[in-house]
Amino acid sequence: MAEDGRAARRPHGELVADVLAILWQAEAPLTPQQISDALGRDLARTTVTTILARLYEKGTLTRTREGRGFAYAAVDDAAGLAAGRMRRELEREPRRDLVLKRFVSSLSEGDEEELRRLLLETGESE
Template identity: 60%
Template sequence: MSETPETPPAPRRPAGELEAGVLAALWAAAGPLTPAEVQAALGGRLARTTVTTILTRLYGKGAVSRSRAGRGYAYAPVHDSAGLTARRMRSELDKEDDRGTALARFVSELTAEDERLLRALLDGADDTGDGTP
């Protein structure tokens, strides 16, 4: 008997790649999209069931909102890209028992430019505009 060579499995996508692609399609849209519209925006390379699963997971995470569209739903992003990044950072920080150490390590890894930007943002947040610090 001859053996057929096994086809190696396709390489796994990096974590979050599919969600990032779906969110990018939603951010580029003028309004809410159905799973079929998201699938089309992604070039049809994902099955509609996969797109629906990703959208459902994003909805569960609070990253997208949904509204009825016929028998299904249309989805829209809750945040822009920067807002989603901030939400993820906050979520990770909320998991830490020692927030001070986590923040100190985060700040220690910032570039000089990012540190200046963060300092300016924090200084601006201290100024409420009503004369109180």
């Protein structure tokens, strides 16, 4: 509890991450109420619904009609979301070659070897 008696607020990004973690573990789309129950926190009814609507608008979630509302599912897993963010950042830069060069030079030796292996593997499958 905060000094004024209210529950301490967690950063918004942490709540979004918790919502996504619940959806990644789910075997089927979930309603905002199911997600709120899984969070186990005392949240306003609209808080989870707003987060879900924003993630849907960003293309992070899909939704299907469930009664009068919607049920939501993640489009991709955590690795897929990170890869998408990396791709979008790369697409913004006019000097993609320079960005890639700096990215690769900043990798640990192990990560660089893994990237080389993955590139070779991808090239062989084409």
